[in-house]
Amino acid sequence: MNIAIVGLGVIGGSFAMGLQAAGYQNIYGIDINEETLLTAETEGMIQKGFRDGKNILQEMDVIILSLYPSQIAPFVEQYQSILKKGAVLTDVTGVKAAIIEQVAEVLPRTVDFVFAHPMRGSEKKGIEGADHKRFIGANVLVTPISSNKETSLKMVEKLYKDIGFAQVTRVTPEKHDEQIAYVSQLMHALSVAVTNSAQASEETLIFAGNSFQELTRIADINTELWSELFLNNRLALLKSIEQFERELNALKKTLEENDEEKLRKIFNQAAQKRREWY
Known part of the structure; x- marks a missing residue:
């Protein structure tokens, strides 16, 4: 099997x-x-x-596109005439x-x-940050479309399992985008x-503990990539932001009203849900 990886950054590498x-x-x-x-x-x-792909893609059985969202369709269009008959393409993008x-x-x-969407990204950029061990035990979401062959789906799922992914889940594209907007x-x-x-x-880090460090870690963001991800999924993300705002406002209201009973109820609800998840 001949496999081409297009884009050798952190994920492609x-x-x-x-x-x-x-x-x-x-x-x-x-x-x-x-x-x-x-x-x-x-x-x-x-x-x-x-x-570029002009001297190699016609021989490839599998092509993994590790590209920004805006680059995927143009790449396919550019090379559509030389793709090998029966070849399987797959992506890794988060929308x-x-x-x-x-x-x-x-x-x-x-x-x-x-x-497909491997659920193990990185805030790093470039091949220097590549590390296949990040995939061990991770999850991947596969979003089948009506034209997919079952053999193609199983081939891609096998590749993920072979490199260490522990869980492969098939979901609809719509469900994927809705949930990824939230999580x-x-x-x-x-x-x-x-x-x-x-x-x-300048004094923030004097007072900051692990919770602040963990929350702000992913703010060291790939601005080009995440701008595309946000805008390509903007309606679902807006819905998630609005739902979060409602919860934050409910908590804010308990402070405004000095309502300890409701505040504890909100805390207990969150603690119970977190325990159910993990």
């Missing part, structure tokens, strides 16, 4: 390392950065690297419905595109808002 560690032999990389390709070749992540709609307009019928994008929005608060000062 980690995939290359994971596939090599799992025993896959024919792994190739495509990236516009010459130094990135040299690093990937030198460290044995890939067999060979290419600046689905909008990207699926864009890809559907340019995807040739001779190939299959399995949309991921809202968390990043909160982290950014807290970090940008006017209350932050």
Whole structure:
């Protein structure tokens, strides 16, 4: 099986390392950065690297697109005429419905595109941050579409399991976007808002403990990527933000009214839910 990874950043590089560690032999990389390709070749992540796909994609059985959301459909459109018949494409992006709609307009019928989202990202950028061990025990969401073949879905799911993912779950693209808005994008929005608060000062870290450190960790954000993720899923994210605002206002009201009973009720409800989750 010939596999090409397009985009050898943190996630693409980690995939290359994971596939090599799992025993896959024919792994190739495509990236516009010459130094990135040299690093990937030198460290044995890939067999060979290419600046574009024109001399390699026609031979690839699986193509993993580790690209920004805005780059996926244009890439497919650019190379649609040379993709190998029966090839399986897959992505790793954190938004689905909008990207699926864009890809559907340019995807040739001779190939299959399995949309997936590995739930193990990183605030780091570049191949230097690649580490396939981040995938061990992680979850991945696969969002089937009507044109997918079962064999293609199982092939992509096997790749994830082979590189260490513990749980593979199939969900609809709509359900994916709705839940990711809550569990991921809202968390990043909160982290950014807290970090940008006017209350932050040069003395902040004197008073900060682990909770502050953990909450603000993901504010060290890839601005280009997360801007695209937010805007491509803006309606679902707006809904999550509005629901959060209602809960925060309910807590705020207990302080305004000095209502200890309601405040404790809110705390107990959250504590019980957290225990049920973990």
